[in-house]
Amino acid sequence: MLIDGFGRKHDYLRVSVTERCNFRCQYCMPEKPFSWVPKENLLSYEDLFKFIKASIDEGIKKVRITGGEPLLREGLAVFLKMIFDYKNDIDLALTTNGFLLPKVAQKLKDSGLKRINISLDTLNSATAAKIAQKDVLETVLKGIQAAADAGLKIKINCVPIKGINDNDVLDVLEFCKSKGYVVRFIEFMENNHAKDGAKGLNSGEIIEIISKKYSNLKIVPRDTSSPAQYYELEDGFQFGIIEPHKDDFCAQCNRIRLTAEGFLIPCLYFEDAMSIKDAVQNNRIEEAVEILKKVLQNKPEKNKWSIKDDNKISTRAFYQTGG
Numbered sequence: 261m262l263i264d265g266f267g268r269k270h271d272y273l274r275v276s277v278t279e280r281c282n283f284r285c286q287y288c289m290p291e292k293p294f295s296w297v298p299k300e301n302l303l304s305y306e307d308l309f310k311f312i313k314a315s316i317d318e319g320i321k322k323v324r325i326t327g328g329e330p331l332l333r334e335g336l337a338v339f340l341k342m343i344f345d346y347k348n349d350i351d352l353a354l355t356t357n358g359f360l361l362p363k364v365a366q367k368l369k370d371s372g373l374k375r376i377n378i379s380l381d382t383l384n385s386a387t388a389a390k391i392a393q394k395d396v397l398e399t400v401l402k403g404i405q406a407a408a409d410a411g412l413k414i415k416i417n418c419v420p421i422k423g424i425n426d427n428d429v430l431d432v433l434e435f436c437k438s439k440g441y442v443v444r445f446i447e448f449m450e451n452n453h454a455k456d457g458a459k460g461l462n463s464g465e466i467i468e469i470i471s472k473k474y475s476n477l478k479i480v481p482r483d484t485s486s487p488a489q490y491y492e493l494e495d496g497f498q499f500g501i502i503e504p505h506k507d508d509f510c511a512q513c514n515r516i517r518l519t520a521e522g523f524l525i526p527c528l529y530f531e532d533a534m535s536i537k538d539a540v541q542n543n544r545i546e547e548a549v550e551i552l553k554k555v556l557q558n559k560p561e562k563n564k565w566s567i568k569d570d571n572k573i574s575t576r577a578f579y580q581t582g583g
């Protein structure tokens with residue numbers, strides 16, 4: 261079993277397979293890069309798989325593939341199949357912007373993918389184009405439908421940003437309600453890669469918007485394995501809010517992150533990281549597991565998003581860490 265220095269059990273591994281992306285979301289990577297990590301510096305699927313296997317043996321029960329945009333990396337379906345074939349009862353999930361899903365949703369499902377979380381910040385094309393800096397909405401909606409048609413369990417992620425898509429919260433909720441998708445609104449997590457001056461709605465503001473139409477929201481008892489607090493409408497539909505600015509948000513953290521370059525990252529807020537690249541590339545898997553345990557031993561207790569100090573902003577990039 262994987263336990264960190266604060267006694268938190270870790271059974272959830274998030275693997276970023278690429279930092280590259282076909283969107284430039286304002287809250288994530290608004291500026292055109294600069295330069296990508298050269299492909300030859302990335303861990304191969306075979307090397308990522310060696311580590312995933314070892315971490316499953318150590319107690320990981322859920323593996324989520326993310327990025328950047330994970331569907332940009334060739335051969336992803338084969339990689340998923342490798343994981344599925346190793347342990348078919350693993351909770352195998354993917355987080356994507358949905359743009360490439362129309363062509364590959366069925367193939368992903370056939371490869372063992374069980375669940376898919378798709379980002380959808382608005383149902384207005386112009387707003388979507390403003391956020392992603394590309395005309396994306398129509399294709400993303402087709403992608404969501406393709407995932408549903410393939411029989412994947414769908415969750416929608418929406419990051420409401422003030423002055424951009426704060427008026428879209430209800431639309432996104434209604435869309436998900438009509439389709440039967442789970443939806444979570446995520447508080448924008450300030451970091452110095454996001455657009456200067458971007459401000460997210462906090463959970464109170466999100467609830468205020470939803471309450472204008474749906475009163476008597478019921479708080480659903482917290483599932484400690486999920487980062488979201490769920491609320492229930494009178495008709496039974498539930499939506500979640502991920503509120504990392506709350507002081508106790510990290511108390512149940514169960515996740516560890518692996519980047520495409522082979523860095524293990526204990527927390528989404530901090531720069532701390534240790535590389536397993538050399539160990540896995542040279543088949544020293546026990547050493548990679550030792551590194552994993554060391555990273556967990558030194559994992560911080562909580563993030564600093566709850567501390568309101570604009571001078572102290574996280575430097576960790578979501579697109580590299582995988583969110």
Ligand SMILES: Nc1nc2c(ncn2[C@@H]2O[C@H](COP(=O)(O)OP(=O)(O)OP(=O)(O)O)[C@@H](O)[C@H]2O)c(=O)[nH]1
Nearest residue numbers: 353355377415417446486487502504515528582583
């Ligand atoms: N601060 C923080 N944010 C998180 C954490 N886990 C998820 N989030 C936020 O929620 C976003 C969406 O997460 P997903 O990739 O959909 O994964 P998930 O929330 O674990 O999904 P489920 O397995 O369906 O519960 C992430 O990109 C982050 O913005 C976490 O451990 N810490």
Ligand SMILES: C[S@@+](CC[C@H](N)C(=O)[O-])C[C@H]1O[C@@H](n2cnc3c(N)ncnc32)[C@H](O)[C@@H]1O
Nearest residue numbers: 287288327328329356357379417448449578583
């Ligand atoms: C980094 S993306 C990677 C996967 C995929 N490209 C996508 O957008 O779903 C994972 C999640 O992080 C969220 N995200 C990115 N930057 C964020 C930020 N600054 N604050 C909160 N959530 C953020 C996105 O909305 C997305 O749901």
Ligand code: SF4
Nearest residue numbers: 281283285288328357
């Ligand atoms: S949130 Fe996802 S889709 Fe948007 S820029 Fe970041 S990695 Fe790309």
Ligand code: SF4
Nearest residue numbers: 510513527528562563
């Ligand atoms: S902010 Fe860090 S410690 Fe808190 S839940 Fe997220 S990854 Fe875990």
